[in-house]
Amino acid sequence: MSDINKKIEFSPSAKALADNYINRFPEGKKKSAVISILHLAQAEFDGWLSPEVMEYVASLLEIKPVEVYEVATFYSMYYTKPQGKYVFEVCQTGPCCLNGAEDIIEYIGKKFGIKPGETTADGMFTLKPVECLAACGMAPMMQVGMDYHEYLTPAKIDELVEQFKSENKISRAFC
Amino acid sequence: MAKNLILLKEINTPGINTFEVYKRTGGYRALEKALKTMTPDEVTEEVKKSGLRGRGGAGFPTGMKWSFIDKKSGKPRYLVCNADESEPGTFKDRYLMQHIPHLLIEGMIVGSYALGANRSYIYVRGEMMYVIRILQKAIDEAYAAGYLGKNIMGSGFDLDLYVTPGAGAYICGEETALIESLEGKRGNPRLKPPFPAISGLYGNPTVVNNVESIASVSWIVNNGGDEYAKIGIGKSTGTKLISASGHLKKQGVYEIELGLSVEEFIYSDEYCGGIRNGNKLKACVAGGSSVPILPANLLLKTAKGEDRLMSYESLSDGGFQTGTMLGSGGFIAMDETTCIVHNLWTFARFYHHESCGQCSPCREGTGWMEKILHNIEHGHGTQSDIDLLLEVSKKIEGNTICPLGDAAAWPVASAIRHFRDEFEWHVSHPAEATKKGAAFRNESILV
Numbered sequence: 001m002s003d004i005n006k007k008i009e010f011s012p013s014a015k016a017l018a019d020n021y022i023n024r025f026p027e028g029k030k031k032s033a034v035i036s037i038l039h040l041a042q043a044e045f046d047g048w049l050s051p052e053v054m055e056y057v058a059s060l061l062e063i064k065p066v067e068v069y070e071v072a073t074f075y076s077m078y079y080t081k082p083q084g085k086y087v088f089e090v091c092q093t094g095p096c097c098l099n100g101a102e103d104i105i106e107y108i109g110k111k112f113g114i115k116p117g118e119t120t121a122d123g124m125f126t127l128k129p130v131e132c133l134a135a136c137g138m139a140p141m142m143q144v145g146m147d148y149h150e151y152l153t154p155a156k157i158d159e160l161v162e163q164f165k166s167e168n169k170i171s172r173a174f175c
Numbered sequence: 176m177a178k179n180l181i182l183l184k185e186i187n188t189p190g191i192n193t194f195e196v197y198k199r200t201g202g203y204r205a206l207e208k209a210l211k212t213m214t215p216d217e218v219t220e221e222v223k224k225s226g227l228r229g230r231g232g233a234g235f236p237t238g239m240k241w242s243f244i245d246k247k248s249g250k251p252r253y254l255v256c257n258a259d260e261s262e263p264g265t266f267k268d269r270y271l272m273q274h275i276p277h278l279l280i281e282g283m284i285v286g287s288y289a290l291g292a293n294r295s296y297i298y299v300r301g302e303m304m305y306v307i308r309i310l311q312k313a314i315d316e317a318y319a320a321g322y323l324g325k326n327i328m329g330s331g332f333d334l335d336l337y338v339t340p341g342a343g344a345y346i347c348g349e350e351t352a353l354i355e356s357l358e359g360k361r362g363n364p365r366l367k368p369p370f371p372a373i374s375g376l377y378g379n380p381t382v383v384n385n386v387e388s389i390a391s392v393s394w395i396v397n398n399g400g401d402e403y404a405k406i407g408i409g410k411s412t413g414t415k416l417i418s419a420s421g422h423l424k425k426q427g428v429y430e431i432e433l434g435l436s437v438e439e440f441i442y443s444d445e446y447c448g449g450i451r452n453g454n455k456l457k458a459c460v461a462g463g464s465s466v467p468i469l470p471a472n473l474l475l476k477t478a479k480g481e482d483r484l485m486s487y488e489s490l491s492d493g494g495f496q497t498g499t500m501l502g503s504g505g506f507i508a509m510d511e512t513t514c515i516v517h518n519l520w521t522f523a524r525f526y527h528h529e530s531c532g533q534c535s536p537c538r539e540g541t542g543w544m545e546k547i548l549h550n551i552e553h554g555h556g557t558q559s560d561i562d563l564l565l566e567v568s569k570k571i572e573g574n575t576i577c578p579l580g581d582a583a584a585w586p587v588a589s590a591i592r593h594f595r596d597e598f599e600w601h602v603s604h605p606a607e608a609t610k611k612g613a614a615f616r617n618e619s620i621l622v
Binding site: 033094139 | 300308311420464522528
C-alpha cells in the first residue's frame, strides 16, 4: 500500500522511459502515451493505480486527471485497487476451458484458500480469472507479470508458487 | 512438409529472430526492391494483384484498402499494424511476431512506403509485453542497418516505426477503437464513415492492417502479385496461418495453402493429426469465437455434400444456415466430451466482459445472454429461455456501431440452430446436465 504522505514521482530511470514513450507520438499528442505510462506507473507504484498516481500521470501528460481515470477504468490490465504481489491471471475463455482451465482455477483457489478475485492474507497472491490471452493452443495458461505460463498442471503451479515466494517482489508488465 | 510456405518458411532456422539470420535467408530484399525499383503506387498495385485479403478476420482485400488512402489532402498518413490479437481461438500473430519479428518490420516499412506514411505504429495487445520487447529489439536492429529513419537506402523516404501497447481490451482489435486507444482514450469504436483511410489517427488518413497481412507483403513484392494469386484457390489466394486449439492431437500454428480440405487439416499427420484419444469430433468453431459453430458433419462436408475446404468461400458455403466463416483462422475443435452449452456460456461471458458499453443492444444484450446461459448451464433454465436467448441475439445483431455485437450474437444463434436438442436436454435434465463432465450426445452429428 502507498504511504499517502510519500511524494509520488517516477525514479530517474522510469522518468526516462516515460519520456521515451511520449516521444513516440507526434508533437502535441502526449496523451497518446497514457496507455504505456499507466503500465509503467503500475509497475513502479506498488502494482496498482491510486488516485494520486493517476493525478501524477495526468500532470506528466498535461491532461486532466479524469482523462487518465477513464482510461485506467476501461482496460482490464490496470488495477485501481491494491493487488497481491503476484496476480495469477488465468485464462477462462472457451478454448482454455476445453483443456482444463476451470480445474486449474479451482486448484489455485484451494491451494491459496481464496476465491477468484481475492488476495491471500499475506498480500502475496491474487487469483484473477481473465479472458482470452491468445495462447489457446497451449492451454491451460496464465499470465503473471511479464510472463506467460502455458500447459499448466497442478505440479507446475506448485513449482511457480515456490519460485515466486523465494523471489518475493511485485511482478507487473511494462514495455 | 506443407508446400508453398511463405510466412513460416524459415521458422525452424536457428536465430531467425535476429536481424543477421533474417537478412541472410533473404530478408529485406523486398524492401530494397521496393525502394530502389518501384514507385509507391506500383507496390500497392502488386498487393492488389495478389488478391491478399485482410487476415485479421474481415477478409477485406488489403491492396484495395491501401488504394483508398487519401494522398491528395497533404495530411500526414499513417500505417498502423493491428497486433491486438484477442479473438478467442487465435494466437498466430503472437507466434509470428515472437519468432520472426523482422518479417513484420520489413512489411511495415514496405507498406509505409506504398502509403507514403512517415510514421507508423505497431499496436500490440498489452498482455504481450514480452512480444513488444522482441519487436523493439528488431526495430532497433533495423534502425542500425539504415532500414528505418531518414533517407532509407538513399531513397529519400523517411520512416519512424514505433511499437506501443494496448492494455487489455478485445474491442481495440476493431480498427477505429484501436485508433482511439492509440490516441490515449477508451477503446470506443467510431461511427463509419468517415473511414480511417480518410480520417483515422489524429484525423489523418490511416490504414490499419493485421500482422499476418503486413507480413505477407514482402513475399508479394519479391515474387509479384500474380505469383501470389496462383497460390490458393479462387478468391482465397495465398496462404493462411491457422491457430489450432481444443481437442486436437497436435495443437499449434500452421501455415496452410488456402483450399486445403478441412479433413486433411484435422486428420493428416502433417497438420493436427486427428482428435485426441481417438475420440469423435462433435463440433468446431473454425474462424475464431465470433463465427458460427458447426457440428462435425457440416464442418467436413457442405450441405450439398461437397468436401469443405479451408477457404473464405467454402467455409461460408451455405450461409449461416449450414456454413460458417474463415474469420481469423482460429480453429477450435471440440470432441464428443464437449458440452456445447458450457462452451457457449464461456464465450457469452467473454463478449459481455469485452463490450465497450457504447451501444445499448450490445451492452445490455451481452449481459442478458450470459445470464440466461448461466442459468441453463447451471440447471435453472426453462424451455422459453432458449427462445429468449435467440430473441436477444437477434436484437443485438446489426444494431451496433461496430461488429462486436454481431460477433456476440452469431455464436449464440448458431449454437441453438445446430444444437437445440442439447439446450432442451439441459433444461429437461438439470441434475444430469450439471454433473461435472456431462455432455449430451447425438450420434448423427459426430464424425
